[in-house]
Amino acid sequence: MLDRNQLVNFLQSELQTETINDYCPNGLQVEGKEQIQRIVTGVTASQALIDAAIKAKVDAILVHHGYFWKGEPAVVTGMKKRRLQSLLQHDINLLAYHLPLDVHASLGNNAQLGQLLTLNNIRPVSGLKPTGIVMQGEFETEHSAIQIQQKLEQLLDRSVLLHEGSDAKVTKVAWCTGGGQGYIEQAAAAGAQLFITGEVSEQTIHVSRELGIHFIAAGHHATERYGIKALGEYVAKHFAVEVDFIDIDNPA
Template sequence: MTDFKTLLQAFDQLLQPERFKDYGPNGLQVEGKPSVGKLVSGVTASRELIDAAIEVKADAIFVHHGLFWRGQDGRVVGWMKERLQRLLAHNINLYAYHLPLDAHPELGNNAQLGKVLGLQAHAWCGDQNLVSVGHSLNPQGFQNAEALASHVQSVLGRHITCVAPTAKPIQRIAWCSGGAQSYFEAAIAEGVDAFITGEISEPQAHIAKETGVAFLACGHHATERYGAPAVAAHVAAELGLSHQFIDIHNPA
């Protein structure tokens, strides 16, 4: 068991949220019981994840997407009431880290996504250096964007959208988990052959065609399900806590 404040300090020390300008509060979002023995991690503080954490008798939940975001309606009604009601009724602490969890150089979403895809970063770009730039650990790289897309699809286990304007070999690759489509132009400026992220918006399809840089949209959830369990497992081992990752299916 550990104190909930000690757990918060461990997360803060590892992820350094003070370094980031973010879209919502990082750290402890809902205070629960003072002592934590079991920690559950997940991607989003959805009602389904909260219910699953209650089922396994968790004392704390660690997520990438918390409950509170800049500019949202502040009223505790509807789905927000349902989530908060469950957390408070079962005295569960909720910890959430957004951009700090994306950016951690070893355990974060981008680092872990690169690891599972067999990519090695050697530079960073984009807002707050959130975009990783590197190459495949396969010395031959990929024959074309379709070959890269097939590899990514196989690893992530889901269909992806690939806008591949040319059949050129893929050597230099940039990637950023989640909704990072707005960083595409920053990646292009780094001279990459392909950009991997979670989502694509209408402008990026045209930009990919006009620049010859492939764009792979692989799913927001699918690209962000690796950082939370990596960080939570690390901190749990450090503090002697029980940890369980619960992956709630999300097609997005």
């Protein structure tokens, strides 16, 4: 058994949540049982994940995308009401970590994607806050953009969108998991020949063409599976609790 406050304090310390200005509250978002024995991790606190957690009889859900985002309606109706009602009826804690999990030096979404790609000299692109929101690294040998697309498709088990910004081969890559397409210009300024993120916007392709940088959109969900999974495994190593990752499929 693990005390809820002990878990919250442990994660707050590890992820340095108080040092990062975010768009949502990080930490305990919905209070449940004081004692925790079973935890489910997942990318987003969707109803499907909550239902799977209820079926698994867990005491806590640990996610990357939680609730109470800046600018969202404050009223508890419809979908929000159903989600919160499910958690409260079953006394399940919901803990969520957004930017602190994106940027963590080893457990973070960016760090985990860099490790998955087996890049060398992984480090943050300087001048961006929070530190680590965009990372960079190098392949040992040159790759074509298509080879990297194929590698990602194999690793992530999904199709990814590639726009070739030039004929250049790639050794230096920059990336930001999730909805990081707006950082493509900073990636190019840092000398990256290819930028990887989760999503694409219409203007992203024009920037790729005009700056001559290859661009890959590999899926918001797909690029952010690995941080929360790593965080759950980290918790399981430190405490006598069961932790299971549940991947709710999402093509976006």
